[in-house]
Amino acid sequence: METVTLSINGEQVTAKKGTTVLEAAQEAGIYIPRLCFHPGLPYEHRSEAIDTVYQGNWAVQGDARGKVFEGCRLCVISVEGQEEPVCSCETVVSAGMVAHTDTAGLQEYRKKRLSTILASHPHACLTCAQREGCAREPCSTNVPVNERCCPQFNTCELRKVAEYIGIKENISKYVYQSLPVVNDEPFFIHNYNLCIGCLRCVRACHDLRGVGALGFVYQQDKIVVGTVSPTLKESGCKFCGSCVEVCPTGALTDKDLKSVDRESVLVPCRNTCPAGIDVPRYLNLIEKGKFDQALAVIRQKVPFPGVLGRVCFHPCEQVCRRGQLTEPVAICSLKRFVADQDTGFWKTGVKPAPSTGKQVGIIGSGPAGLAAAYYLARLGHQVTVFESLHEPGGMMRAGIPAYRLPRVVLDAEIEEIKKAGVEIVTGKKITSLSELLEKGCDAVFVATGAHQGMKIGIPGEDLPGMMDGVTFLRKVNLGDEAAMSGKVAVIGGGNVAVDAARAALRLGAGGVTILYRRTREEMPAGAQEVEEAIKEGIKIMFLVAPVEVSSSNGNLHLQCLRMELGEADKSGRKRPVPVAGSEFKMEFNTIIAAVGQVSEIPDNVEKNGKLIKVEPSTLAAGRGGIFAGGDVVSGPASVIEAIAMGRKAATSIDKYLGGTGAIEEVLVPLEEPSFWLGREEGFADRRRVAMPAISIEQRRGSFCEVETGLSNKMAVQEAGRCLKCDLRLRIPSVVLPPEKWLEFNTLHVNNVPEKEGVYRLLDEHKNIIFIAGTINLRRDLEKHLGSDDTCMKKACYFDFEEEGMYTIRESELIQQFLQQHGKLPEGNDILDDLF
Incomplete structure (x- = not known):
């Protein structure tokens, strides 16, 4: 890789030849303000205006088709030898280049550019002296609602950039334009009053995803963004959410993203699966025709893909975001499809573990017992499963009829568990846990199910x-x-x-x-x-x-x-x-x-009514070495929930036996996903592929499987309906203006004044863990430096500000934290903060 060396703000920076100054500065940790630039989007932004865009049903005609977007021009720098400032996002590095990013002239230029941007965006809150921690309602200065900043205020990228650049004191008052607020579309709200014309959304849709549902026009030299047809569906939107992800304001927001746990909301199928199967990943592999790899992804989490593909109650489908457009993706049927296509490819990723010399007895060969047995055997333990019936499988065999779960499918997957080293003893009812422990078992897992009506x-x-x-x-x-x-x-x-x-x-x-x-x-x-x-x-x-x-x-x-x-x-x-x-x-x-139905509970365990009482996080059941899971702990549940408990039990038992509890397997390397989706007319209206089934006449008097399975073509077609919600999480976070944190050590604390003020402590990841106002900043910080408090020991960084009204300022900062995170900082006592 050929590199060049240049100077940025007097610092020598080595950069890859052909990169821009902005890229080089970012790599070197030097911040240059910007709004149109985003690290997840292609660096080249030569977007061209089109004829017409729509904001809801309102058509906006442009007057400069083909005009190229100039950018926000906030990232300007001065380069020695050039008279005029240049945009760092367009300027390519060269050997010996000397660049400056923060001169007085550049600062003034950025303020003027920012004033132009803010002229069409509400900004009263940005200049308000009481903005920190403000909930915007009620407003102490009685600013009209339409002139206030949006609910994104405390996390808004535009706000952070504006505060870094500085807002001119004589900035003109914002005038509300009464532009459309489109809130009747699936998933997203588009408030055009908050759009600053940075074109990130347009570029994400066009350049990153290849969909082209969004566009822009110039109207009297002003950028107007909208959809290419009146609705997102008509515009060809694939509802991937990338436009929302890159928006620096509240112009594009999620309807349902109320939780701070973004992943659970944005990728609910994966989050809802009790076993944590990576649903989007295996659907994507099926769409590409990589059926064996898709099966390997599933088998990384469960040893019963064929069973689950037929009998799982698929909570993933109930939350599938596709269902808000038409019907959910047939996730369960697709799991069955790849299980039925098993070539054994997944076995190439299995890595045998050396024997630990430890013995585990498992009572019950249902999904919980066999799942635990499989993962414990994979970790090198000697595992014996005891089943009172004459055939293994528990309720998978005894409770589910063959027309839903053919025995050949169940037998084949149990056989793979045996091949992993698990011994299954059938026709053996265990009545004494003590007997197993006394006969050499180092641990026992009770998974007897619920077999009594x-x-x-x-x-x-x-x-x-x-x-x-x-x-x-x-x-x-x-x-x-x-x-x-x-x-x-x-x-x-x-x-x-x-x-x-x-x-x-x-x-x-x-x-x-x-x-x-x-x-x-x-x-x-x-x-x-x-x-x-x-x-x-x-x-x-x-x-x-x-x-x-x-x-x-x-x-x-x-x-x-x-x-x-x-x-x-x-x-x-x-x-x-x-x-x-x-x-x-x-x-x-x-x-x-x-x-x-209820369970038969063995002796030597503590009961919780008609169930076994366990420690929820480990499934330990009282006496050392005894664990329990499945229906005997939860009551009658599903196969996937039982498998999830079996996985948890395997982890806990391995730790109990001296291991790490790491049961995760990588059966297929993680592939680099393609961010390109491409345009597909009618995508949003595509219906779910129907599962073929035998006729009603063929079912009479027969226990043949009712559903016959998807064909290759049907499976690829159905997997292609996935919205690929997970791709949004792979878009890198935008680089925000630098925070002014100090390392929490004696050197920096000694330089803090002994004055009234407020300080914040942060952990190693720069998460705020404590906020406090005080009459003496240095004294309080010195006290925390030597504290034995568990929370205070985590403090690695801090910041402070002098403030005579420190109790009010403390309350503002805590309110701001609450709005962003939905909880108090770890070290703040709720009673102290309230009273």
């Missing part, structure tokens, strides 16, 4: 012909229930109830009716499973509750009550209330009660 609590429920849903499904799935006949009732509204109903129909029942005491909206069963049950001919009666069962002539008589919904209960669902005088009877040959 609950009683309804009504007279007659023990009559012949009555059974619970869990027991019925276990018999069906293990081959003990061969046929059924007559009319069948299933009581309940969860997945067990729906699975039992659909299984009964396949076994030959003459008719199946589900009785549920709430409405369809409150049914906890998956919406798709309910829809499929109805398609197959299963009748569902809502707002019905059983009160008694009797028997005569071999038939069961079920007495019921009509219900109505009252107030919400602790589950958040409306409580069913009996309707007086609404009793009625129905006759059935078999009644299956699927109203819940």
Whole structure:
């Protein structure tokens, strides 16, 4: 790499040949103010004006098509040998160049340019003496609302740059223009009154993403930004959010970004997955046709991709931002697709660990137990899983019918766990945890699931012909229930109830009716499973509750009550209330009660009602070396939630055995993502690809899998609907004007005056951890230097300002922190701050 050396503000700087002075200065830690420049955008900004843009339905005609954007010109510098200032973002470095970035003349020039920018942007708050920590409402100086700064005020980049440059005292008053505020579009609010024409959004959309939904025109030499058609959808927007990410003002803001945890809001699919699967990454790989790599990404977090691709309740889809446009991306079906395409590529990234000599016993071979076993074996521990049934899989085998989860899929993924070194002993019921520990196990993980059906609590429920849903499904799935006949009732509204109903129909029942005491909206069963049950001919009666069962002539008589919904209960669902005088009877040959399930708890563990009590962060269950997880701790949950608990247990057990607890695997190297999306007409309106399925006729009397899976073409097409929300997080943060922090040491503290004022302490990452006003700045800072307080020991930097009204100033700074972070600084006591 060829380099050149130049001087910037008297400092010798070495830079790559061909880079700009702005790039070189930034690399050297020298700040040059700018607004149109952003490190995440291409350095070359030769954007050209178009004919017409839209601000909502308002069309704005330009008068200078093709005119090139000149930039904000705040980054001007002087170069020795050149008479006029030049823009550092356009000036290429050269050997021996001598540049100055902060002369008096440059400072005055920037103030004039800033005044031009602020002339069309609210700025009363920027010049207000009480601006620090101000919530803007109410305004102590009664500035009209439209003339105040926006809600971004305390985090606004424009504000920080303006304060660094300095605002001219005679700046003209802002006049509100009544420009459109577009807030009826998905995801974003566009307030054109706050736009400063920096064109970052236009360049992000055009140059970075290749979409071109935004543009600009010149109108009487003034830049006007807008969409290329009246709506974002019509403009071809792909809703990636890059425009919002780079906006330096409040002109473009997110509707839903209220939380300080931006990633959880912007990439909710990944954040909501209990196991933390990198959903956007594997969808992107599928779109590119890299199916084996996509599977490897999934397998980095779970050992059951094929199972999850069929039975996961996919909370990721419920929060998928695509759903706000049309329907969510079929994330679960795409997981199944790549699992079914398994070439074994993911195994090339598996790195065997040396044996630790430690033995772990796991009770239960459900998703929690097998997940923990897999990761512990990968860490080098000797793992034995004990299963009371004669086949492994727990509720994956005993509770989920084959028409949803074919046994060949489950068996294949359990086989991979065995190949990892896990021994599975079936037909072995463990009744004593102490026995396992005494026989050489260094740790025990209890993951016995919830295999016992609950009683309804009504007279007659023990009559012949009555059974619970869990027991019925276990018999069906293990081959003990061969046929059924007559009319069948299933009581309940969860997945067990729906699975039992659909299984009964396949076994030959003459008719199946589900009785549920709430409405369809409150049914906890998956919406798709309910829809499929109805398609197959299963009748569902809502707002019905059983009160008694009797028997005569071999038939069961079920007495019921009509219900109505009252107030919400602790589950958040409306409580069913009996309707007086609404009793009625129905006759059935078999009644299956699927109203819940409980666990069988072994001895030697502390109980929490009908569950095992654990320490939530480690899943430790009382006695040393015993851990528990899955349904036996949480109550009946999902496969993915059980796997997540298995992962957590593996981490905790490994730490207990002397390891690091690091179970993360890299099965495929992280690829460099492409920021280019490209334009695609009609993208926003693309509908979800329907999952192919066998016909209703083919399902009768058969436990063949109902859904047949996506084709390669369908999978690539569906993955291409992803909004790629994660790419926004890869846009680098803008470089803000330098803060005036000092290292927190004796040398700097000794130079602080013994006067009234306010100071802030910061940790090594320059996060504020303490704010305080004081009558003596140096004395208080000296006290903190030698403090044993845990928080104060973190202090690495500080700043201070002299202020006679230090209590007011302290309150302003704390209010500012609260607005930015939603909480107090770590070291501030809430009672002291309030009183």
